[in-house]
Amino acid sequence: MTKLAIVYHSGYGHTAKVAEHVATGARSVSGVEVDVLKADDLASAEEGPWDTLAAADGIIFGSPTYMGSSSSVFKAFSEASSKIWMNGGWRDKIAAGFTNSGSLAGDKLNTLQELMILAGQHGMIWANYGAFPGYNTSTSDFEGAWNRAGHMVGLGTQALTDLPADQTPDQADLETSEDFGKRIGEITRRWVAGKS
Amino acid sequence: MTKLAIVYHSGYGHTAKVAEHVATGARSVSGVEVDVLKADDLASAEEGPWDTLAAADGIIFGSPTYMGSSSSVFKAFSEASSKIWMNGGWRDKIAAGFTNSGSLAGDKLNTLQELMILAGQHGMIWANYGAFPGYNTSTSDFEGAWNRAGHMVGLGTQALTDLPADQTPDQADLETSEDFGKRIGEITRRWVAGKS
Amino acid sequence: MTKLAIVYHSGYGHTAKVAEHVATGARSVSGVEVDVLKADDLASAEEGPWDTLAAADGIIFGSPTYMGSSSSVFKAFSEASSKIWMNGGWRDKIAAGFTNSGSLAGDKLNTLQELMILAGQHGMIWANYGAFPGYNTSTSDFEGAWNRAGHMVGLGTQALTDLPADQTPDQADLETSEDFGKRIGEITRRWVAGKS
Amino acid sequence: MTKLAIVYHSGYGHTAKVAEHVATGARSVSGVEVDVLKADDLASAEEGPWDTLAAADGIIFGSPTYMGSSSSVFKAFSEASSKIWMNGGWRDKIAAGFTNSGSLAGDKLNTLQELMILAGQHGMIWANYGAFPGYNTSTSDFEGAWNRAGHMVGLGTQALTDLPADQTPDQADLETSEDFGKRIGEITRRWVAGKS
Numbered sequence: 001m002t003k004l005a006i007v008y009h010s011g012y013g014h015t016a017k018v019a020e021h022v023a024t025g026a027r028s029v030s031g032v033e034v035d036v037l038k039a040d041d042l043a044s045a046e047e048g049p050w051d052t053l054a055a056a057d058g059i060i061f062g063s064p065t066y067m068g069s070s071s072s073v074f075k076a077f078s079e080a081s082s083k084i085w086m087n088g089g090w091r092d093k094i095a096a097g098f099t100n101s102g103s104l105a106g107d108k109l110n111t112l113q114e115l116m117i118l119a120g121q122h123g124m125i126w127a128n129y130g131a132f133p134g135y136n137t138s139t140s141d142f143e144g145a146w147n148r149a150g151h152m153v154g155l156g157t158q159a160l161t162d163l164p165a166d167q168t169p170d171q172a173d174l175e176t177s178e179d180f181g182k183r184i185g186e187i188t189r190r191w192v193a194g195k196s
Numbered sequence: 197m198t199k200l201a202i203v204y205h206s207g208y209g210h211t212a213k214v215a216e217h218v219a220t221g222a223r224s225v226s227g228v229e230v231d232v233l234k235a236d237d238l239a240s241a242e243e244g245p246w247d248t249l250a251a252a253d254g255i256i257f258g259s260p261t262y263m264g265s266s267s268s269v270f271k272a273f274s275e276a277s278s279k280i281w282m283n284g285g286w287r288d289k290i291a292a293g294f295t296n297s298g299s300l301a302g303d304k305l306n307t308l309q310e311l312m313i314l315a316g317q318h319g320m321i322w323a324n325y326g327a328f329p330g331y332n333t334s335t336s337d338f339e340g341a342w343n344r345a346g347h348m349v350g351l352g353t354q355a356l357t358d359l360p361a362d363q364t365p366d367q368a369d370l371e372t373s374e375d376f377g378k379r380i381g382e383i384t385r386r387w388v389a390g391k392s
Numbered sequence: 393m394t395k396l397a398i399v400y401h402s403g404y405g406h407t408a409k410v411a412e413h414v415a416t417g418a419r420s421v422s423g424v425e426v427d428v429l430k431a432d433d434l435a436s437a438e439e440g441p442w443d444t445l446a447a448a449d450g451i452i453f454g455s456p457t458y459m460g461s462s463s464s465v466f467k468a469f470s471e472a473s474s475k476i477w478m479n480g481g482w483r484d485k486i487a488a489g490f491t492n493s494g495s496l497a498g499d500k501l502n503t504l505q506e507l508m509i510l511a512g513q514h515g516m517i518w519a520n521y522g523a524f525p526g527y528n529t530s531t532s533d534f535e536g537a538w539n540r541a542g543h544m545v546g547l548g549t550q551a552l553t554d555l556p557a558d559q560t561p562d563q564a565d566l567e568t569s570e571d572f573g574k575r576i577g578e579i580t581r582r583w584v585a586g587k588s
Numbered sequence: 589m590t591k592l593a594i595v596y597h598s599g600y601g602h603t604a605k606v607a608e609h610v611a612t613g614a615r616s617v618s619g620v621e622v623d624v625l626k627a628d629d630l631a632s633a634e635e636g637p638w639d640t641l642a643a644a645d646g647i648i649f650g651s652p653t654y655m656g657s658s659s660s661v662f663k664a665f666s667e668a669s670s671k672i673w674m675n676g677g678w679r680d681k682i683a684a685g686f687t688n689s690g691s692l693a694g695d696k697l698n699t700l701q702e703l704m705i706l707a708g709q710h711g712m713i714w715a716n717y718g719a720f721p722g723y724n725t726s727t728s729d730f731e732g733a734w735n736r737a738g739h740m741v742g743l744g745t746q747a748l749t750d751l752p753a754d755q756t757p758d759q760a761d762l763e764t765s766e767d768f769g770k771r772i773g774e775i776t777r778r779w780v781a782g783k784s
Contacts, residue, residue: 067471067513068509068510068512068513069509070467072464072471073464078459078464079458092775101346105300105352106329106345109303113306113704114460114461114502114506116704116741117460117502118460120717120741121459121460121499121740126704126716129708129711130708132676149302149345150299150303151301151303153704153705190779193781194780194781194782196781262667263666263667263673263706265663265702268660268661278654284522284524287522303709306701310698314655314656317695318522319520319522319544321520324511324516325512325515326515327515348509348515350512386583387583387586391582391586494721495721496692497693497697498721499740500693501693501698502697525690525691541692541693541694542693
């Protein structure tokens with residue numbers, strides 16, 4: 001089996017919803033098991049499901065974008081992982097990332113870059129999303145387009161700030177989330193298969 | 197008078213159109229003069245309107261986003277400015293930036309960050325845009341919203357890739373461009389006034 | 393008077409030491425008052441010295457670089473500032489940033505870019521450092537060179553991880569910190585003077 | 589065989605020297621063949637050794653850092669690759685990057701991030717370096733330490749600006765370059781082996 005873990009923080013439920021759909025996509029890949037963990041439970045190096053992460057072949061990081069970067073809860077997890085960094089514990093695992101915010105662009109790229117740097121520190125292998133951007137005049141139904149805002153290094157979704165999590169992000173973003181999860185599942189499986 | 201210069205590159209006319217509207221906005225500020233220069237004419241340190249830039253109180257950089265960063269024509273200008281860097285020629289001038297691409301987000305932030313780094317190398321003062329993002333359910337008319345994708349450190353516009361420059365970017369983005377230009381004009385004027 | 397505030401977090405005392413030297417440099421500018429605040433005291437929007445920040449003409453952000461970005465304590469402050477963001481409370485204030493880590497480069501630029509994005513969200517004016525990098529064969533005394541690692545958008549210092557805060561960062565970095573503080577003080581004073 | 593390609597630009601010979609050492613490291617991995625290409629020869633989509641890149645299992649991008657980002661010659665190559673982007677031609681290839689500049693830090697991270705974004709646009713898999721930073725008081729021989737400046741997402745080397753390419757970068761950086769090349773060779777080989 002290929003083991004994938006998703007570690008996310010969600011302030012108001014929107015990012016949690018995205019995480020679920022990423023998990024659904026990843027689980028659709030034959031031979032891939034997915035654990036979904038809350039960054040809230042990994043705020044210190046001393047407790048929390050660190051063993052699950054140690055056993056994972058790949059880790060998908062997810063955080064809302066607050067003031068242009070990851071949330072402090074996610075950052076506490078990131079910081080707590082420095083003990084693992086010292087021993088190279090996540091070296092050569094697959095990594096990927098997603099973020100959600102109220103705007104379509106909204107400096108979400110900066111959060112994704114922060115997640116890429118975290119993966120870089122750990123010496124992980126970053127799986128870019130790279131899905132073709134979905135929106136132009138010929139795909140005029142904005143709602144139905146995948147990767148509609150055109151985020152390439154990871155998954156970027158939009159939750160309208162004046163709607164609760166049961167109404168946003170929209171269907172296009174949730175389907176994109178599944179597509180993203182499927183891609184990371186496939187990449188991780190291939191990476192595991194290549195181990196000599 | 198406060199002197200502002202815009203240096204831009206445009207591959208297909210979309211970024212040129214944005215540059216014009218930025219200029220219009222800046223010129224609407226009393227006491228502000230604007231020169232619009234093409235990066236194409238500033239590809240080497242030996243020729244081109246470098247004197248105009250030396251005399252400017254602020255410089256607004258503009259480039260399309262190609263493959264996630266500035267165009268090679270813009271980059272040639274940026275590179276040619278290294279001779280000025282050695283003498284601190286642009287130190288303490290105001291700087292700002294804009295970029296255009298086919299997607300709403302589309303890694304445009306990375307281009308803006310590249311422009312910020314260029315300004316940082318020169319020791320310039322970066323004027324962030326910071327306009328409140330324009331799009332949620334209560335401002336449902338997407339076309340009429342300013343800063344609709346939510347770019348904060350500079351101006352980000354979208355040109356639909358299957359439309360010519362006379363039809364795109366749309367009116368919302370062009371009005372945002374004028375608002376951005378006006379803001380940079382005001383900031384530069386204040387910065388000039390503060391010089392002892 | 394020109395009012396400058398420094399908000400920093402320090403995990404082991406190194407960044408606190410840098411903050412002190414930045415303050416010393418800024419205070420050397422005639423007419424500039426400096427308040428030094430701990431991010432730890434500004435973790436929620438409901439309490440802490442927010443009024444000091446509201447009254448400041450410029451804010452200097454400082455954080456250690458942990459796993460390639462700001463610390464979670466700093467991030468909690470950044471997040472808490474979102475209430476101010478909604479009302480544009482820091483719009484048009486001067487902003488600048490510094491960071492410290494164990495390596496010379498060590499992804500510190502990513503932390504500085506995070507601080508720039510925070511300033512961008514707030515619509516602040518970013519004062520780049522832009523000091524000429526201090527290290528080559530002709531300035532062979534590495535210890536005596538200012539801006540020895542060549543950070544341009546802000547101040548980057550190095551604290552050797554196996555030394556306590558009373559022995560590191562070294563004298564070169566502390567003098568660079570004072571030079572940086574002086575520069576931000578001068579820029580803020582000019583910005584205040586230009587207000588009509 | 590696993591095929592790896594290095595595409596680099598070098599203005600004064602320093603980055604070329606790094607590229608050679610990266611190639612040497614990659615070639616030390618059993619079963620890995622390496623082609624070294626100049627970005628200068630790939631400035632347009634119409635001519636140049638694009639077939640070599642199409643056939644490669646991984647591509648290592650290399651550029652000097654000029655004014656805080658890649659060189660215009662490298663950027664022309666990056667731009668020319670947009671035709672390949674449209675057809676997903678490099679999707680799922682391994683990618684990695686290196687850069688050289690006169691400073692130890694010197695905004696090199698921004699160049700590496702630009703290369704990461706390029707890889708992201710193409711949907712490639714980014715192989716982070718992640719070598720433990722080599723410099724503290726207990727490894728006091730600065731010259732002998734690998735990854736001495738602590739670049740994590742790729743390789744960062746320093747060429748003293750007042751020395752020719754036969755004297756700089758120093759031995760520590762050249763050995764680090766070989767270590768980096770070896771790592772990317774091993775990762776690419778594993779990725780190829782995992783293909784079903």
